[in-house]
Amino acid sequence: MSLIDLxxxxxxxKGEAVDVFISGGRIKELAxxxxxxxxxxxxxxxxxxxxxxxxxxxxxTHLREPGFEYKEDIASGLAAAxxxxxxxxxxxxxxxxxxxxxxxxxxMLRQAQAVHPxxxxxxxxxxxxxxxxxKELAPLAELAESGCQAFSNDGLPVLDTxxxxxxxxxxxxxxxxxxxxxxxxxxxxxxxxxxxxxxSELGLAGQPDAGEAIQAARDILLAEYLDLPLHLAHISSxxxxxxxxxxxxxxxxxxxxxxxxxxxxxxxxxxxxxTAAKVNPPLRTQQDVLAVRxxxxxxxxDILATDHAxxxxxxxxxxxxxxPCGVSGLDTALSVTWALVKEGExxxxxFLRAWSSGPxxxxxxxxxxxxxxxPADFLLFDPEAEWEVTPGAMLSKGKNTPLLGRVLTGRVxxxxxxxxxxxxxx
Amino acid sequence: MSEPRQWRHKDLxxxxxxxxxxxxxxxxxxxxxxEINSRPVKKVPTLRGRSVVLFFAEPSTRTKTSFxxxxxxxxxxxxxxxxxxxxxxxxxxxxxxxxxxxxMNPDAIVIRHESSGAAQFLAERLECSVINAGDGWHAHPTxxxxxxxxxxxxxxxxxxxxxxxxxxxxxxxxxxxxSNVRLLxxxxxKVRLCGPRTLMPATLKGWPVExxxxxxxxxxxxxxxxxxxxQLERQQDGLLPDLREYAVRYGLxxxxxxxxxxxxxxxxxxxxxxxxxxxxxxxxxxxxLVLDQVANGVATRMALLFLYLTRKSPVxxxxxx
Numbered sequence: 001m002s003l004i005d006l007x008x009x010x011x012x013x014k015g016e017a018v019d020v021f022i023s024g025g026r027i028k029e030l031a032x033x034x035x036x037x038x039x040x041x042x043x044x045x046x047x048x049x050x051x052x053x054x055x056x057x058x059x060x061t062h063l064r065e066p067g068f069e070y071k072e073d074i075a076s077g078l079a080a081a082x083x084x085x086x087x088x089x090x091x092x093x094x095x096x097x098x099x100x101x102x103x104x105x106x107x108m109l110r111q112a113q114a115v116h117p118x119x120x121x122x123x124x125x126x127x128x129x130x131x132x133x134x135k136e137l138a139p140l141a142e143l144a145e146s147g148c149q150a151f152s153n154d155g156l157p158v159l160d161t162x163x164x165x166x167x168x169x170x171x172x173x174x175x176x177x178x179x180x181x182x183x184x185x186x187x188x189x190x191x192x193x194x195x196x197x198x199x200s201e202l203g204l205a206g207q208p209d210a211g212e213a214i215q216a217a218r219d220i221l222l223a224e225y226l227d228l229p230l231h232l233a234h235i236s237s238x239x240x241x242x243x244x245x246x247x248x249x250x251x252x253x254x255x256x257x258x259x260x261x262x263x264x265x266x267x268x269x270x271x272x273x274x275t276a277a278k279v280n281p282p283l284r285t286q287q288d289v290l291a292v293r294x295x296x297x298x299x300x301x302d303i304l305a306t307d308h309a310x311x312x313x314x315x316x317x318x319x320x321x322x323x324p325c326g327v328s329g330l331d332t333a334l335s336v337t338w339a340l341v342k343e344g345e346x347x348x349x350x351f352l353r354a355w356s357s358g359p360x361x362x363x364x365x366x367x368x369x370x371x372x373x374x375p376a377d378f379l380l381f382d383p384e385a386e387w388e389v390t391p392g393a394m395l396s397k398g399k400n401t402p403l404l405g406r407v408l409t410g411r412v413x414x415x416x417x418x419x420x421x422x423x424x425x426x
Numbered sequence: 427m428s429e430p431r432q433w434r435h436k437d438l439x440x441x442x443x444x445x446x447x448x449x450x451x452x453x454x455x456x457x458x459x460x461e462i463n464s465r466p467v468k469k470v471p472t473l474r475g476r477s478v479v480l481f482f483a484e485p486s487t488r489t490k491t492s493f494x495x496x497x498x499x500x501x502x503x504x505x506x507x508x509x510x511x512x513x514x515x516x517x518x519x520x521x522x523x524x525x526x527x528x529x530m531n532p533d534a535i536v537i538r539h540e541s542s543g544a545a546q547f548l549a550e551r552l553e554c555s556v557i558n559a560g561d562g563w564h565a566h567p568t569x570x571x572x573x574x575x576x577x578x579x580x581x582x583x584x585x586x587x588x589x590x591x592x593x594x595x596x597x598x599x600x601x602x603x604x605s606n607v608r609l610l611x612x613x614x615x616k617v618r619l620c621g622p623r624t625l626m627p628a629t630l631k632g633w634p635v636e637x638x639x640x641x642x643x644x645x646x647x648x649x650x651x652x653x654x655x656x657q658l659e660r661q662q663d664g665l666l667p668d669l670r671e672y673a674v675r676y677g678l679x680x681x682x683x684x685x686x687x688x689x690x691x692x693x694x695x696x697x698x699x700x701x702x703x704x705x706x707x708x709x710x711x712x713x714x715l716v717l718d719q720v721a722n723g724v725a726t727r728m729a730l731l732f733l734y735l736t737r738k739s740p741v742x743x744x745x746x747x
Contacts, residue, residue: 076677200627203542203563203604208628273543319541321562 004028004042006419011047011380013370014348018052022376025418030370047380050413052369055087055377056334058131059150060179060233060257060305062326063089063122066107067096072310072397074108075115080121080308080330080396082422085412087120087377088365090328090341093127094152100127100138102146109147119417123149123365128167134158137167138352144174149363152179154233155280157215159185165222172228177363179231180219183242183281187211192278192325194267196285202273204320208287209237212281216240220247220254229253231362234307236262236281238291245300255362257305258292260336261327261402263345265289269402273320277402279309280325297350303358306333310398328398332389334381335408342383342409376419385411433737437549437556438730438744440565441609449574449613450584455729456575458744462499463725471747473502476735479527480506482538482559483520488696489559492720493536497728502735505532524548533735537561542601548741555734563599569695570605572726574613576719577650579693586615590687592644593617594678595654595703596625602695603654607635607728619677620644621654624665641675645682653678653694656703669702679705683713 008020010033017033029036038044063077074091081089091108093099099108104354105124114121126143128151140151151171157180158164168178183189188207193199195206216232220243223230235241236259247254261279268288269277277283295301309326316323337355340346346354360367368377388407390400415423431451444452462470472501478497481514482490490506497504504642507527518526520539524547527535534555537545542562549556560566561735577591578584591610597619617635619626628635638644645651656672683690692704692714700706708714732744 095701197631199627199633200629203561203565203601203606206628272545314519314521317519319520319539319547320543321541 004039004340006043006045007038007040008045008047008052008339008380009033011050011052013052014331020052020370020378022419025376025420027368027370027372027374027376029372036362045380049382050380051383053085053357053379053381054352054370055379055417056085057088057359057365057367057414058086058306058330058333059090059303059363060154060361061089061091061308061330062094062310063091064310065095065111066104071312074111074122076395076397077308077310077330078112078116078120079119080394082116082415083329083383083395083412084332085334085379085415086330087415087417088123088364089120090123090125092125092152094132094155098131099124099126099148100130100132100143102142105143105146105148113392116422118420118422120422121417123147125150125152125154125179127151128153129158129163132156134160134163136392137163137170140167140176141174148176150177150179150231150232151219152181152416154179154181157172157181157183157185161218161222163186165226168222168226168228168230175415177229177231179233181214181233182215182216182219182235183207184211184214187214187416190280190325192280192282192323193270194282194284196267198267198270201305202271207280207282209239209284212237215241215279216243216397220252223247223254224250224252232256234259234262234281234290234305236285236300238288241291241295241300245295248300251424255302257303258296258301259307260329260333262292263296263340263362264336264400274402275316275318275320275323276327276400276404278325279327280318290371293345296354297346299353302353302362304333304337304354305359306330308396310396312397312398313399316400324402326400327402328396328400331394331396332401332403332408334412335387335401336409338381338383339408377417379412380414381418382411382413384409387411432463432740433733435734436737437545437559437588438734439545439556439742441567441570441605441612446612449571449609449679452571452726452729452733453575453578453584455732455744456725458723459499459728460725462745463721468498469501469533471501472732472741472745473497473500473735476533477503478731479506479530479532480504480737481527481535482506482508483544484538484540484560486538486560488720489538492723493559493727494722496731499724499726502731520544520547521551528552528554534731549637555737557730558736560601561600563604564601565605566601566607568723568727569602570606570609571730572685572695572719572723573606573652574609575720575726576693576715577691579722581717584613586610586613586641589614589649590616590618590647591650591652592618592620592648593652594641594644594655595676596656596660597621597654598625598627599657599660600654606652607633618644618648622666625660635663641678641682642685643723646685647687649687651678651686651689651690655691655695656699665715673702677701677705678708680707680711683708686715698718
C-alpha cells in the first residue's frame with residue numbers, strides 16, 4: 001500500500017461525514033469519518049462543517065490574454081478560478097492575436113504554467129476559423145496538437161453553413177468537439193438585451209430569442225445529418241431548450257450549456273440601462289429562466305459554464321448601446337448555483353453533473369468522482385459563509401457583474417488539485 | 427395666478443417622473459411665459475446669473491434653438507456644446523465629458539443624445555439638473571410636454587378624459603411617441619397607435635394603448651393626430667419598401683380628418699417631410715398646430731428651465747429679479 005500523504009477529516013459528502021485519504025495526488029479512499037485509523041505522521045486537514053465537492057470545471061471563459069490584459073490576464077483569471085472553485089478552465093480564442101496558431105496556444109499554456117504552476121489547469125479553445133473571420137478553417141490539427149481542447153468561433157458564429165459543416169467534420173477527425181455560439185448574425189446580434197417588454201419600454205434594439213433558436217436549429221440539423229457531436233454554448237431561452245430536448249429525444253449528439261446568470265436573472269435587470277447586465281445572449285424572461293432551470297434538472301441542458309467575460313470599468317461605464325457584452329463570472333458562479341441547490345431548485349447530483357462530471361465527459365478531461373485513483377481535485381466549501389461581492393473580494397480584473405454589492409452565501413475554504421491546496425491563504 | 431411652488435425634481439429624464447400636479451404646475455408656468463413671449467420686450471431677468479449648458483451630441487436645430495431662446499428670454503446664460511465641435515469626436519467618453527461639464531458648475535445641462543439612457547447616465551453622475559432633450563428611442567419629455575400643453579390650450583382642460591389621440595408612424599424608433607403615450611394617458615386621454623408592423627415596438631405588452639394598423643380606421647373619432655417624422659434611413663434598414671408606399675398607406679391628408687372628431691387637430695414634432703407622413707393640403711391648414719407647437723415649445727421650455735433652475739432657491743414670481 002502506497003503511503004498516505006494527506007487526509008481530510010470529517011467533511012460532508014452527500015450528507016455523510018467522510019474522511020478522504022490522498023496518496024500521490026490521487027484519491028486513495030473515501031471512508032466514513034473515523035472508520036480508518038490515521039497515523040500521526042500524516043498531514044491532516046480538519047474539514048468539520050465544510051462540504052466536500054470535486055474541483056469544478058468551466059468550459060467557457062474569456063481570459064483575455066494575449067491582447068486584452070487590461071481586462072483580464074491569465075494570472076488574474078486563474079486566480080479568480082482557483083478561489084471560485086474551478087480547477088480546470090477552458091479559454092475562448094477571441095484574444096489578440098486570435099488563438100488560431102500553435103504559437104498563441106503555446107504562449108497561453110506557458111503563461112499559465114509560469115503563473116499558476118499547481119493550477120488551475122488551463123485548456124485553450126482554438127479558433128474554428130482563421131482570425132475568427134468565418135471565411136476559412138483555422139489549422140485545427142496544429143491547434144489540437146499544441147493543446148487546444150476544443151474549437152469555437154464563440155462570439156462570431158460561422159454564418160457559412162458549408163464551412164461550419166466542414167469544420168465540424170475536420171474537428172471530429174482530431175477527436176475534438178466544436179462549440180457553437182448560437183446567434184443569427186442578422187437578427188440584432190450582440191444587442192445585449194432581449195427583444196421584449198423591457199427593450200420596447202427603454203427604447204433599445206433587442207435580440208429576439210428566435211435569433212438564438214434559429215442557429216440552434218441549424219446546428220441540430222447539421223449534427224443529425226453528420227451524426228457528429230456538437231456543443232451549444234450558453235443557452236438562454238425556452239425556445240432553444242425545446243429544440244434541444246427534441247434533438248435529444250431523436251438521439252442527436254448535441255450537448256448544451258447554460259450559465260449561472262441565465263438561471264437567476266431576467267431582462268428586468270437591464271432597467272436603468274444597467275450595462276453590468278448587458279450580456280450576449282441577453283438575459284431573457286422569467287419563463288425562460290424557469291425553462292432553463294428545468295432543462296438543467298432534466299439533463300436537456302447538460303452542463304453549466306460561466307461564459308466569464310471580464311471587461312474594464314471604463315468600457316462598461318458608457319451609454320448602454322456602446323457597452324461591450326459580458327458578465328464576469330468565475331468569482332461568483334459557485335455561490336450563485338449553490339444557492340439553487342440550497343433552495344431545492346437543483347439537486348446535488350444535478351450540480352455535480354453540471355459543473356464536474358458533465359463537462360469532463362463532453363470534453364475528455366480528467367474528473368474526480370472520489371473513486372480510488374481519481375485525481376485528488378476537490379474543494380472544501382463553507383456553505384454558510386456569507387460574503388459581499390465587492391471589487392476587492394473578486395480576484396478577476398473584471399468587476400462587471402449585476403451581483404456587485406449583493407451578499408452571496410458559500411465560499412471555497414480550500415481548493416486541492418492533485419492533493420495540493422492552491423488557495424492556502426483561506 | 428398662484429405663486430410658484432418649490433419644484434421637487436432634480437432632473438427631467440422622462441414624463442414618468444412627473445405626476446398630474448407637476449404637469450399642471452408646468453402648464454401654469456408655460457401659460458405665464460407664453461404671455462411674456464407676446465410682449466414687445468420678451469425678456470425677464472428671472473434667471474440672471476444662472477447658466478445652462480446645451481449639450482447636443484446629436485444634430486438638432488429646432489430643439490436646441492428652442493432651449494436657447496427659452497434660456498435667453500429668462501436671462502440665463504446658455505452655452506452650446508455640439509458633437510461636431512466637442513471632444514466626443516476625439517474619443518472622450520460621455521462620463522469624462524460629463525465630469526468636465528460639471529467642473530464648469532452649470533445650473534443645468536440640457537442633453538440630446540443618440541443613445542437611449544444617456545440622459546440618465548449624466549443625471550446619475552452630475553449634481554446639476556439634467557434635462558433630457560431626447561435620448562435615443564427612449565424619451566423626449568419636453569416635446570411631449572409642449573404637445574400636451576398645446577392640446578391643453580386647444581381643449582381648455584387639464585383633464586383629457588374622453589379624448590382619443592392617434593399617434594401615427596414610426597413608433598418603434600420614436601422617443602416622442604414613448605413620452606407622449608406616457609403623458610397623454612396620465613392626463614386621461616386614450617391613445618391609439620397606427621403604423622406598419624415593422625415600425626411598431628417588438629411588444630406593446632404593458633402599453634396602455636390600442637393598435638389599429640389601417641389609417642382609415644385608426645383616425646375614426648379621434649380628437650388629435652400626432653404625426654411622427656419618418657426617418658428616411660428606415661428604408662435602408664429594410665423596414666419599408668420605399669417612401670412612396672409609406673406615403674400612400676400612412677401619409678395623413680385632409681381627407682382622413684373627415685372621419686375624425688369635429689375640430690380634430692394635427693400635431694407634428696417637426697421637421698415635416700411633406701408628402702411623406704403629412705400632405706401639403708393638411709400641413710398648411712389651421713387644423714395643423716405645428717407652428718403653435720413651436721411657440722409653445724419655447725414657453726414650455728422656459729417653464730421647465732424656470733422650475734429646475736430655481737428648485738434650490740425659490741423666487742417669489744415667474745418674472746422677478
